Amino acid sequence: MDMMDESFWADVDFVTQKLNPKTHPYLISKTFTERAVLEFGTQHGLDVVTVNPGLVVGPFICPRFPDSVRTSLALVLDVKGRYNCSSNTISLDKLSELLRGKYPEFPIPSPETLAEIKGPKLPGVSSKKLLGIGFEFNNGLEEMFDGAI
Secondary structure, eight states: OOEEOTTOOOOHHHHHHHSOGGGHHHHHHHHHHHHHHHHHHHHTTOOOEEEEESOOOSSOOOSSOOHHHHHHHHHTTTOOEEEEEOSOOOOHHHHHHHHHHHOTTSOOOOHHHHHTOOOOOOOEEOOHHHHHTTOOOSOOHHHHHHHHO
């Protein structure tokens, strides 16, 4: 599978068997929480929207929401369901190239070093459904890292 849409849910067996054990509690609780809130909304006649960013970098969300979160929620307030929100799909080696070129002062691993790391190849995340209702990304990958760094 090269791309995931909103019908895809994290597979708990895959998470526990293939991914870093440090991420298990976060990934599994995130999946169970999202399923529970959507089910609760259905049971109680509430329109619930979840937005799943592929990668979150940038200023921390406290003490207030970033403008990007406010904007994305404002665009889907009258819509029900689950939405992936990922402006880019990029491989780890391409991300390394981008960051090494943009931030040479940081010790970012080279694409060659990263090629030696073994692990599962994960599919990208499709934002087709969100884009289909008129959502437009204001920032891309470079702007997210500029804000974080």
